[in-house]
Amino acid sequence: MTKLKNDLFLRACKRKKIERTPIWIMRQAGRYLPEYRAVRKKSDFLTMCKTPELAAEVTIQPIDIIGTDAAIIFSDILIVPEAMGMHLEMHEGKGPIFHHPIRNENDAKDLKIFDPTKELKYVLDAVSLTKKELNSRVPLIGFSGSPWTLLTYMVEGKGSKSFSEIKRLIYNNPKLAHNLLEKLSSIIAIYLSAKIEAGADAVQIFDTWGGILSPNDFEEFSLYYISKIISEIKRKDEPVIVFAKGVHYKTKKLSKCGADVIGLDWTMSLKNVRDEIGKDVALQGNLDPTVLYGPKSKIKDEVINTLKSFGEGSGHIFNLGHGILPDIDPEKAKYLVSCVKEESKKFH
Amino acid sequence: MTKLKNDLFLRACKRKKIERTPIWIMRQAGRYLPEYRAVRKKSDFLTMCKTPELAAEVTIQPIDIIGTDAAIIFSDILIVPEAMGMHLEMHEGKGPIFHHPIRNENDAKDLKIFDPTKELKYVLDAVSLTKKELNSRVPLIGFSGSPWTLLTYMVEGKGSKSFSEIKRLIYNNPKLAHNLLEKLSSIIAIYLSAKIEAGADAVQIFDTWGGILSPNDFEEFSLYYISKIISEIKRKDEPVIVFAKGVHYKTKKLSKCGADVIGLDWTMSLKNVRDEIGKDVALQGNLDPTVLYGPKSKIKDEVINTLKSFGEGSGHIFNLGHGILPDIDPEKAKYLVSCVKEESKKFH
Numbered sequence: 074m075t076k077l078k079n080d081l082f083l084r085a086c087k088r089k090k091i092e093r094t095p096i097w098i099m100r101q102a103g104r105y106l107p108e109y110r111a112v113r114k115k116s117d118f119l120t121m122c123k124t125p126e127l128a129a130e131v132t133i134q135p136i137d138i139i140g141t142d143a144a145i146i147f148s149d150i151l152i153v154p155e156a157m158g159m160h161l162e163m164h165e166g167k168g169p170i171f172h173h174p175i176r177n178e179n180d181a182k183d184l185k186i187f188d189p190t191k192e193l194k195y196v197l198d199a200v201s202l203t204k205k206e207l208n209s210r211v212p213l214i215g216f217s218g219s220p221w222t223l224l225t226y227m228v229e230g231k232g233s234k235s236f237s238e239i240k241r242l243i244y245n246n247p248k249l250a251h252n253l254l255e256k257l258s259s260i261i262a263i264y265l266s267a268k269i270e271a272g273a274d275a276v277q278i279f280d281t282w283g284g285i286l287s288p289n290d291f292e293e294f295s296l297y298y299i300s301k302i303i304s305e306i307k308r309k310d311e312p313v314i315v316f317a318k319g320v321h322y323k324t325k326k327l328s329k330c331g332a333d334v335i336g337l338d339w340t341m342s343l344k345n346v347r348d349e350i351g352k353d354v355a356l357q358g359n360l361d362p363t364v365l366y367g368p369k370s371k372i373k374d375e376v377i378n379t380l381k382s383f384g385e386g387s388g389h390i391f392n393l394g395h396g397i398l399p400d401i402d403p404e405k406a407k408y409l410v411s412c413v414k415e416e417s418k419k420f421h
Numbered sequence: 422m423t424k425l426k427n428d429l430f431l432r433a434c435k436r437k438k439i440e441r442t443p444i445w446i447m448r449q450a451g452r453y454l455p456e457y458r459a460v461r462k463k464s465d466f467l468t469m470c471k472t473p474e475l476a477a478e479v480t481i482q483p484i485d486i487i488g489t490d491a492a493i494i495f496s497d498i499l500i501v502p503e504a505m506g507m508h509l510e511m512h513e514g515k516g517p518i519f520h521h522p523i524r525n526e527n528d529a530k531d532l533k534i535f536d537p538t539k540e541l542k543y544v545l546d547a548v549s550l551t552k553k554e555l556n557s558r559v560p561l562i563g564f565s566g567s568p569w570t571l572l573t574y575m576v577e578g579k580g581s582k583s584f585s586e587i588k589r590l591i592y593n594n595p596k597l598a599h600n601l602l603e604k605l606s607s608i609i610a611i612y613l614s615a616k617i618e619a620g621a622d623a624v625q626i627f628d629t630w631g632g633i634l635s636p637n638d639f640e641e642f643s644l645y646y647i648s649k650i651i652s653e654i655k656r657k658d659e660p661v662i663v664f665a666k667g668v669h670y671k672t673k674k675l676s677k678c679g680a681d682v683i684g685l686d687w688t689m690s691l692k693n694v695r696d697e698i699g700k701d702v703a704l705q706g707n708l709d710p711t712v713l714y715g716p717k718s719k720i721k722d723e724v725i726n727t728l729k730s731f732g733e734g735s736g737h738i739f740n741l742g743h744g745i746l747p748d749i750d751p752e753k754a755k756y757l758v759s760c761v762k763e764e765s766k767k768f769h
Contacts (some may be wrong), residue, residue, distance in 0.1 A: 080608070170764060235710070235711065235746050236711065237714060237746060237748065238710030240709075240712075240714055241711075241714040241715075243717050244712060244714055244715030244716070245615065245714065245716060259649055279731045281585070282689065286688075287687045287688060287742075288688065288690060290709070297630070318686070319667075320687065320689065321669045321670065321688070322688055324694075336563040339635045340632065340634075340635060340636065340669070340670050341665065341670065342636060342670065345670075361588075361634075362583070363583065363584065363585060363588030363589075363636045364588075364592060365591070366585060366592055366593065367589075367592030367593060368592070368593060371592050378637070380645060394635075396585050398585060402587065
C-alpha cells in the first residue's frame with residue numbers, strides 16, 4: 074500500500090500529533106454539488122450506489138471541489154435491508170420507503186441472512202476503485218447504519234415523527250427485536266470488515282435514530298450491538314467512528330464502546346464532552362449544518378467557536394453536526410473547508 | 422375563590438409536602454379519546470378553540486375519563502400568530518400551515534401587535550367557563566408557545582426537518598428575528614397574565630423547537646425571551662412551567678429562567694437533572710410517550726423507574742416526555758394515571 078499524501082484525518086482519529094485539524098463533511102458527496110446532480114440526472118440513486126464507476130466518481134468530487142481531508146464512499150445504509158430481501162424505493166426529498174415493513178415474526182421470516190462479500194460486492198468494488206482513483210491523496214471512509222437505525226427503517230417502512238411502530242415492537246415483542254438486531258449486527262460486522270479489506274482506511278457507524286430512545290432503551294437496543302460489532306470488525310489500525318445523533322445522555326458509555334472517535338451533533342458541546350469522557354477517544358463534529366446558510370463572517374465565527382470548544386491538541390476531526398443540506402451553496406462548503414484549514418493551525 | 426379539592430399539582434410545583442405525585446399528560450385533551458373525537462367530528466379544530474363551550478368540554482374530558490390531577494385548557498399555540506394576521510390552516514395529521522410565511526421585513530410589516538385580552542378573548546372566556554365547570558376539582562393550566570417556537574412556525578410556514586428558513590433568518594437577518602421575538606414576547610406576557618386573571622392556576626410555556634438550536638443560539642434566540650416573559654407575567658402564586666423539548670444542553674441555565682417547574686423530555690434523566698440543578702425548581706416529566714404502546718406490565722415498570730429517577734420528596738409532577746400520541750388506547754392512559762397515583766405514595 075502506498076503511503077497517504079494527506080493522513081491528517083487518520084492521525085487525528087488516533088490522537089496523534091497534527092499540524093492542523095482535518096475536516097470532512099457528512100453527505101459531502103451529495104446533492105448540494107452541481108457536479109453530483111449532473112451524475113444523478115443520468116442515473117437513479119440506487120443505480121449510482123450499485124455502479125462502482127459512478128459511486129467512485131461522486132465520492133471523489135468533494136475532494137477535488139471543496140478540498141476535504143477524507144473521502145467517504147458514496148452509498149446508502151439501506152442497501153443492507155435491501156440485500157436481506159426488502160424492496161427499497163428511494164424518493165428524492167421524501168426519503169426511502171419499504172412497502173412491506175417488518176412488524177412481526179411472519180414479516181421477518183423471509184429476511185435473508187446474506188454474505189455481504191457477495192451480495193454487496195458492488196460496494197466493495199466501489200471502495201477498491203475509489204481507492205485506486207484517489208491515488209493516495211486522502212483516506213477513504215466506509216460506513217454502515219447501526220443495527221438499531223436499520224431496524225427502525227425496516228419496521229417503520231417510511232419517515233416517522235413518533236416512531237410508533239418500532240417502539241411498539243420493542244415494548245411488545247422485544248424478543249423479535251433482539252433477534253433481528255443480532256442478525257443485523259453479524260452482517261454489519263462482516264460488511265465493515267470487508268470494506269476495510271477492500272481498502273477503506275476507516276469506518277463510521279451511523280446511529281441516526283439512537284436519539285429517539287430513552288437512555289436505558291438506547292443501551293439495550295442500540296449501544297450493545299454497536300459495541301458488539303466494533304469488537305468483531307477485522308482491522309489493523311483502521312479507526313472506527315460512531316455517530317449517534319441525539320444521544321446526549323450516554324456520552325460516557327458511548328465513549329467506552331470501542332470506537333476510536335465519537336461524532337457529536339450540533340446540540341452538544343465539544344468542550345463538555347471532552348471534559349466528561351477524557352482523552353480516550355477522539356471527537357468529530359459538530360458545526361450546526363444550517364450555519365452554512367449564513368454569511369461567510371458567521372461561518373468563520375462559528376468555525377472558531379467550534380475549534381475553541383474542543384481546544385488545543387489532536388483528537389478533533391472537524392465536521393458538521395449532521396449531513397450537509399441539499400440547498401447549501403457549494404461556495405459556502407468550500408469556504409468552510411478553507412476556514413477550518415487556516416484557523417485550526419493555531420490550535421496545534 | 423373556592424379552595425381546590427385536589428391541589429397536589431400546585432403543591433408539587435412549589436415543592437410543598439404532598440401525599441403522592443400528581444400527574445397530568447401533555448395533549449390529554451386530544452384525539453386519543455373517543456369522546457374528544459366525537460366533539461371534533463361536529464366541529465373543526467379552530468372552531469373548537471374559539472368556542473368556549475366546546476373548549477371547556479374537551480378540557481374537562483380527561484379529568485372525568487382518565488383522572489389526571491390538573492386540566493390544561495384546550496387551545497393551540499398558533500392562535501397567537503393567527504391573531505397577528507397570519508392565515509392559519511390546520512390539517513389533521515399533516516400539521517398546521519401558514520401559506521404566507523414570514524421571510525423578510527416586507528412579510529413582517531403587516532403583522533399586527535394586538536391586545537390578547539381583546540383578540541384572544543375567546544380563550545379567556547374558555548378559561549373562565551372551564552374553571553366554573555371544573556367546580557374546583559383540579560387546577561387549570563393555561564399555556565402559550567415560546568416566542569422562538571412561534572417564530573419558527575411563522576417563518577417555516579409548515580413542518581420541517583432541517584428548519585432551513587428560520588435558520589437562514591437568524592443567521593442572515595438576526596435584527597429582524599430579534600425584533601419579532603421581542604414583539605411576540607410582549608404579547609405572550611400579556612396573554613399569559615390575562616389567562617391567570619381569567620382563572621388559570623398555572624401557566625406553561627412550550628418551547629417545542631428550542632432543541633433545534635445550538636446551545637449559544639438557544640440562549641440568544643429562545644431562553645432570553647422566555648426569561649423576559651416570566652419576569653413580566655402578572656401573577657400571585659401561580660406557578661410557571663417551561664417545557665423546552667430537546668434542550669438537554671442548558672438545563673442549569675434553564676433552571677434559572679424564573680420558572681417554578683422545568684419540563685423534561687424522555688431522553689433526559691430526572692435524577693441527573695435534579696442532581697445538577699439542585700432544589701430551586703420542580704421537575705415535570707418524563708415518561709417516553711411510546712411506552713403507552715406497551716403492555717401494562719411495561720407501563721408499570723417504567724412508571725416506577727421514572728418515580729425512582731426523581732427519588733423521594735416533593736417537586737415532581739409526573740407527565741409524559743412529550744404529548745400523548747393520537748393512537749394510544751385510552752385504557753392505557755387511564756392505567757398510567759392510576760399507576761402513578763398508587764406507586765408514588767411510597768416516595769412521599
